[in-house]
Amino acid sequence: APPAGCSAQARPCFAVEGPGSDLVCFTVSGSGGAARDPGGSGSPEPRCFVPAPGRCYSLCVPAAPSVPAARLHRRLQQALRQGPFGSCRVLGLLRYSAPGAQAAPEKGFLIQDPQGSPETERALEELLRGQGELPLGVYEAGERGELWQCLWALRGAGGRELLRRARVVAAEEPPLHPAVAGLRHAAVFHSLEAARSVVEQCTSLIPEATAVLDLVDKCPKHSKKGDFPVIVIEGLDATGKTTVTQSVKDSLNALLLRSPPACVSPWRKTFDDEPTLIRRAFYALGNYIVASEIAKASTESPVVVDRYWHSTAAYAIATEISGKVQNLPPTHHEVYQWPEDLLKPDLVLLLTVSPEERIRRLQGRGLEKTEEETELEANSLFRQKVEESYKRMENPGCQEVDASPSREEVLMTVLHLIKKHCGSL
Numbered sequence: 001a002p003p004a005g006c007s008a009q010a011r012p013c014f015a016v017e018g019p020g021s022d023l024v025c026f027t028v029s030g031s032g033g034a035a036r037d038p039g040g041s042g043s044p045e046p047r048c049f050v051p052a053p054g055r056c057y058s059l060c061v062p063a064a065p066s067v068p069a070a071r072l073h074r075r076l077q078q079a080l081r082q083g084p085f086g087s088c089r090v091l092g093l094l095r096y097s098a099p100g101a102q103a104a105p106e107k108g109f110l111i112q113d114p115q116g117s118p119e120t121e122r123a124l125e126e127l128l129r130g131q132g133e134l135p136l137g138v139y140e141a142g143e144r145g146e147l148w149q150c151l152w153a154l155r156g157a158g159g160r161e162l163l164r165r166a167r168v169v170a171a172e173e174p175p176l177h178p179a180v181a182g183l184r185h186a187a188v189f190h191s192l193e194a195a196r197s198v199v200e201q202c203t204s205l206i207p208e209a210t211a212v213l214d215l216v217d218k219c220p221k222h223s224k225k226g227d228f229p230v231i232v233i234e235g236l237d238a239t240g241k242t243t244v245t246q247s248v249k250d251s252l253n254a255l256l257l258r259s260p261p262a263c264v265s266p267w268r269k270t271f272d273d274e275p276t277l278i279r280r281a282f283y284a285l286g287n288y289i290v291a292s293e294i295a296k297a298s299t300e301s302p303v304v305v306d307r308y309w310h311s312t313a314a315y316a317i318a319t320e321i322s323g324k325v326q327n328l329p330p331t332h333h334e335v336y337q338w339p340e341d342l343l344k345p346d347l348v349l350l351l352t353v354s355p356e357e358r359i360r361r362l363q364g365r366g367l368e369k370t371e372e373e374t375e376l377e378a379n380s381l382f383r384q385k386v387e388e389s390y391k392r393m394e395n396p397g398c399q400e401v402d403a404s405p406s407r408e409e410v411l412m413t414v415l416h417l418i419k420k421h422c423g424s425l
């Protein structure tokens with residue numbers, strides 16, 4: 001863990017995220033103002049971020065939840081996966097205010113080049129030169145082994161100007177993951193209006209956004225549920241949602257709906273390729289469209305829904321909060337609360353199976369894996385965070401169902417729970 005002792009510094013900190021790694025924070029002290037000597041403190045050296053004999057760089061964009069910033073971050077992320085950066089390790093970087101400071105948060109990347117090739121630095125400069133004002137952070141060791149960050153502004157025709165040279169010192173891990181504060185604006189939308197305004201900002205960039213908005217605007221607002229029960233089935237991929245929802249539909253003569261609804265599926269791929277802000281706003285709008293379908297259907301028959309708001313929120317939280325499960329927002333946090341303007345189901349069941357059984361089922365199904373499914377498999381931490389987020393959802397919460405037994409047994413359990421909660425059908 002990063003050492004204690006720096007938290008009193010009201011200076012911007014960096015949190016470095018690696019896939020599956022803990023949050024690591026370090027502070028860049030102001031020029032000339034070396035607040036403490038990392039060499040003398042016995043603490044882990046921030047220098048460990050610079051691979052010897054290699055080089056290390058950072059770049060950041062504003063983390064404000066705006067469509068242009070989100071798309072710029074995405075473009076940089078894609079560029080850093082290619083060509084000259086192939087041999088580099090690229091970690092996510094969150095720059096956030098230290099306690100008491102008011103700096104606007106930034107999101108970016110730490111690029112570790114084990115070979116320290118001049119080609120990498122040139123390619124980074126090239127990449128940033130086309131992106132307006134973004135400076136490049138270059139890290140270098142001082143004579144006593146201490147670490148410095150040089151911040152370069154890139155000028156036209158190959159020039160660059162040193163904006164700042166500052167010490168890098170170790171900082172304390174913050175009590176809350178720094179991405180938690182921005183979740184409600186950047187990924188987990190709690191009103192139709194919040195999600196709608198993000199998609200609206202995209203209409204000139206993504207032609208499909210207009211079509212989505214048209215559909216949303218055709219739906220009656222504040223849909224009310226009918227008298228028949230509405231049951232949502234949630235869970236990770238391959239936990240048996242399709243199987244269960246189909247059987248419940250047959251057993252109860254229910255109508256089966258899914259979120260995102262069929263009417264937006266032609267645009268799903270487009271939005272899946274967009275950054276979190278836009279992608280999650282799209283799924284949020286899908287829920288409001290489904291809500292109006294649920295309202296109508298539940299006046300005529302029971303309704304069973306394959307995924308709904310809990311999926312949208314749980315996946316968004318798990319992708320935004322890096323590292324371990326303990327980094328998730330604490331229980332009862334506002335991100336786990338149901339949006340006030342979204343139709344509530346009567347019962348939400350969360351299907352869970354062991355990771356081994358889930359992989360067996362995924363393989364058994366033999367379908368092509370989506371990028372996210374591959375990530376789920378590769379990253380069990382991510383899977384744990386999705387599941388834990390589901391379990392923390394409130395008002396309504398998710399009731400867990402062990403979906404490991406046979407299809408028949410799982411269906412019996414599910415029908416029993418529906419009967420218990422929703423009365424005779």
Ligand SMILES: Nc1ncnc2c1ncn2[C@@H]1O[C@H](COP(=O)(O)OP(=O)(O)O)[C@@H](O)[C@H]1O
Pocket residue numbers: 235236237238239240241242243244361362364365403404405406407408410
């Ligand atoms: N109770 C069960 N026991 C064994 N296999 C199951 C069970 N439920 C579903 N499966 C199989 O597991 C795979 C994933 O199930 P599916 O219903 O498609 O999950 P999801 O909709 O959650 O992705 C399918 O091949 C399905 O036939």
Ligand SMILES: Nc1ccn([C@H]2C[C@H](O)[C@@H](COP(=O)(O)OP(=O)(O)O)O2)c(=O)n1
Pocket residue numbers: 237259260283286287307308309311312313315370372
């Ligand atoms: N209501 C929903 C449904 C899915 N999502 C997101 C969450 C994940 O990123 C994917 C998972 O979708 P899913 O596994 O159902 O995809 P398939 O229908 O199996 O192709 O979609 C969502 O945000 N909100």
